[in-house]
Structures are given as structure tokens and as C-alpha cells.
Amino acid sequence: MDFKVRLSRFLRFLFPLAVCLAVWELLAFFDILNPNLVSSPSRIIWKMYELVFPNPILLVYLGRSLYRLALGYALGAVFGISLGILMGMNRYLYWIASPVLSLLISIPTIAWVPLFLFTVGIGDETILLAIFLGCFFAIVYNTMNGIRSIKKELIWASQIMGADRKIIFLEVLLPGASVSIITGLRLAVGYSWRALVGAEMLASISGGIGRMIYAARAFNDVNTMFTGLIIIAVGGLLIDHLVLGWLEKKTIEKWGMVKKRE
Amino acid sequence: MKTDKIKLKAVGITKIFDDGTHRITAIQDFNLEVRENEFTVIVGPSGCGKSTFLYLVAGFEKPTKGQIFLDGKLITGPGPDRGFVFQEPTLYPWKTVLGNVMFGLEIMGMPKQEAKNKAMKYITMVGLKGFENAYPHTLSGGMKQRVGIARALAYDPEVLLMDEPFGALDAQTRKVMQQELMRIWEKTKKTVIFVTHSVIEAVYLADTIVVMTARPGRIKGIIEVDLPRPRSYTDKRYLSIREKVLTLLEEEVTKSLELQRRTD
Numbered sequence: 218m219d220f221k222v223r224l225s226r227f228l229r230f231l232f233p234l235a236v237c238l239a240v241w242e243l244l245a246f247f248d249i250l251n252p253n254l255v256s257s258p259s260r261i262i263w264k265m266y267e268l269v270f271p272n273p274i275l276l277v278y279l280g281r282s283l284y285r286l287a288l289g290y291a292l293g294a295v296f297g298i299s300l301g302i303l304m305g306m307n308r309y310l311y312w313i314a315s316p317v318l319s320l321l322i323s324i325p326t327i328a329w330v331p332l333f334l335f336t337v338g339i340g341d342e343t344i345l346l347a348i349f350l351g352c353f354f355a356i357v358y359n360t361m362n363g364i365r366s367i368k369k370e371l372i373w374a375s376q377i378m379g380a381d382r383k384i385i386f387l388e389v390l391l392p393g394a395s396v397s398i399i400t401g402l403r404l405a406v407g408y409s410w411r412a413l414v415g416a417e418m419l420a421s422i423s424g425g426i427g428r429m430i431y432a433a434r435a436f437n438d439v440n441t442m443f444t445g446l447i448i449i450a451v452g453g454l455l456i457d458h459l460v461l462g463w464l465e466k467k468t469i470e471k472w473g474m475v476k477k478r479e
Numbered sequence: 480m481k482t483d484k485i486k487l488k489a490v491g492i493t494k495i496f497d498d499g500t501h502r503i504t505a506i507q508d509f510n511l512e513v514r515e516n517e518f519t520v521i522v523g524p525s526g527c528g529k530s531t532f533l534y535l536v537a538g539f540e541k542p543t544k545g546q547i548f549l550d551g552k553l554i555t556g557p558g559p560d561r562g563f564v565f566q567e568p569t570l571y572p573w574k575t576v577l578g579n580v581m582f583g584l585e586i587m588g589m590p591k592q593e594a595k596n597k598a599m600k601y602i603t604m605v606g607l608k609g610f611e612n613a614y615p616h617t618l619s620g621g622m623k624q625r626v627g628i629a630r631a632l633a634y635d636p637e638v639l640l641m642d643e644p645f646g647a648l649d650a651q652t653r654k655v656m657q658q659e660l661m662r663i664w665e666k667t668k669k670t671v672i673f674v675t676h677s678v679i680e681a682v683y684l685a686d687t688i689v690v691m692t693a694r695p696g697r698i699k700g701i702i703e704v705d706l707p708r709p710r711s712y713t714d715k716r717y718l719s720i721r722e723k724v725l726t727l728l729e730e731e732v733t734k735s736l737e738l739q740r741r742t743d
Contacts, residue, residue: 376539377539388582473616
């Protein structure tokens, strides 16, 4: 795409945010917002600076959170996609797993955490498990539906050319369900972020962005809390745009299976 | 061109669909012999089970009763001795034109370069040279069906099965595709079973026309079309055969309409 078009699109996206930030800053500047309860953009930026120089605690925490997120998400994606495909392919497995999934999917991930604290204990394992569950259900569910909605003619067409199960799996089912799989992966980014932050608050013994927000409460440090919120928001947006947006462009957009996003 | 060797033989075929609540006999006691290199067209009123028969030959569905033999071998499931062109272009959106046409050859285990060359030969044959790297969603309906035909021919099956392949095309494109198909068929000399509800199409394409009855589908009549190719849609003999087929069909179409009214 043309650089100019990209730039104008980027600015169009940024403009409403900039307006909101400006209004927020003004409200804070004229003390309309209570500074003990609500931070302001300039104070958040200053806080970020303080949290990086000289001691880059923010970066350490961010790194820890991202590491947990990546690991939990990757596990959730691998298991979720695999199980989703199996469930989509096998009628009996679908019959068994589908009602169970429908029930489990409605439990907020954070509600599992006390249980994990009891069974697995405080620490990274509980956080990882929460992230894993957070993305697992969305991915399994969407993958399964993606497989089930593949037209049987597409499978037949490969069978009559002599395709065995392995070829059908790799060349027909997997790409055929890609629209749903990517939808699941997208939803899962949001869910796993949420799970991460929530679980860190309850179960982290070694920092992280969620832990940082929670700990700041004890010092009435609204600026740090808001810094954490902003980082979570921007982080989620960047992962969605850069990683999954890229994946989408390389696959289903190119194949004409979804409309190009404006 | 056609020999007397029997290529495909269907014996006593009955297909009943039963989903627990509805029981539909799609085909009953259907017998058919197709000779090698013969272009057979099956016509019948809609819902007469002509596509079902093709699915049975393809091995996508199994007959309730009866057997189908290809070169004397019982058909038990889908396999590469048959090629299939679907009613809706059933291309893989994630594969390019070349990727789609090569797929069957890759499954066979043909080396990549050889498969590519062979696929290109068929892409050229259906008139799509220059589009080999295009993705299906960028092609028109007619072009997609051309890819479908190239894909079904590329791995050189014994029989080509075509299920109303031009049904979704506009009248003009349809005519062009019929002429193109004849040109391709003259080149490859495949045994073809072609299903349609268009009598015009049937008489233009067929060596043999099989007219089916309304549901449950049986054979109403078989008409040999002994006209030289390329045929003209306005030729006197063409018109008289068309008339013959239409007369056979008319009764069945009326019956099929009644059947629909009753089930509605």
C-alpha cells in the first residue's frame, strides 16, 4: 500500500484519540478532575519516565507479562486449534465436547484463579493456566465451527483426487477453517490479556503489569495504575494489529475469504 | 471415436435417503452402461436423482442397493480414476489457479516441476494461460469452471463426471463453455458422464442421452445422437432430436411438478 494512504489512515485512527487525550489533559489541568483519583496524560508520561529511569522496573514487568502472555497464548493456540479440528472432524467427539464447551466458555477466566491458587499454588503456573484457559475456549470453539462449516464438496474434491487424511487435514481443513481460526485467535488475544492482568493481581509473586497496578493501590498511586491501564490497552491493540493483522493479510485477505479491512 | 468396450456399468442401483423422519427414494433400479470414450449426458426433471447417480459413481455416496463398476472394478469410494466437476465451482480459495490444478498431481506424488508443466498444459487447454497465479476469487464464474475442468482432467482420470457444471453461468457464457468443452473433449477423448437439465445442452454435447423419469429416478429412454461435431444449434437433425428428447421429458417434468406440489 502507498505510504501516503497508510499515513492518512494512521492519522485518522489517531485523531479521535488525540482529541480525547487533549480534553482529558485540560480537565486535569484546570483541576476539574481530582488528581488524587484520576491521573492525566502528562502525569502518566512522567510516571512512565520515572518507572524506566534509572531503574527500568516498568520494562522488566512488561517483559515478564509479555513472556507469560506469549507462552500461555501459544499453548492455548496449539491445543485449541488441534482439539478444535478433531472436534470438528469427529461427530462423536463433537457430541460429547460441544455441550461441555458451551458450559465452560461462559465462566470468566478470573473465576478459575482462586481454584488454581488452591491446586497449583501461587506463581507463574497459575497465571499461565489462566491465560491458557482464557484463549483456549475461544480458539477451540471457533476452530471447531470453522471445520464444521467447510463445504463437504471441498473435501470430496480432494478425496476424488486421492487425498488421504493427512493431506485433507493440512491442505483442506486447516486452510478451510482459517477464517474462523483467525477470528478465534483474535478474540483470544483480548481474553488472554484480561486473564493475564487478572491472574497477576491475584497470583503473581514476581511482578508484571497487572501486579504493578494492584500493588500501586496500596500507595494510593493513581498515576502508576493509569500507566498500567494505558500499557495494557496499547499492548493489546499492537498485538492485534501487528501480529494478527499481518497474519490475516497474508492468508484470508489474499485468498478473498474476507473483505479487505478499510 | 467411441469403442464398444464397456467402461462403466451400473447394475440395479437404488438410493434411499433416510434421515429418520423423511425417507426419499432418489433412484430406483437404475441400470446404465457407458462405453469407453463415450460422451453420455443424463437429463431429467429437477429432483430426479441424476446428480445423486453421479455422486454414487464418484463414490461420495454409497448406493442402498446395486453396484457400480469402473473397468470391471467395484466402486467403493472416491478415487483418482475419476474426475469430478461440481455444479458450483469448488476451487480451493487458498490455492492459485496453478495450485488448484496441480493439487491432484501433487497428491499422486509427481515431482513438482513435472506436475507444474502438466498442470500448465491443461490450464492452457482451457484458455487460462496468464491466469495461473491468480486466486479463484479474482476470476469470473466461467473462468472458475474452466479451472474446475482443468483440475479434473490434469491427473488423467478414466472417467470425467460433470454435475451441471454450466448451470450457474449466464446463457452466453454457457454456450461458449459448451463449445469449449467439445473442443477439449475432442483433444482428450475422455469417457464423460455429464448431468444437466438443459435439453439444448444435452443434444449439443452427447453421443448418448439418457432421459430419466421423475423421482424415483429410472431410465425413461436412451437416445443416440449421431450428429457430426461441431454441431449447430439450428441444424434440422439437431432440432428433431431435441424434439424427441423434449417429448420424453415433458411427461416427467409434469409428474415431477405434481410431486413437488404434493410434498410442499
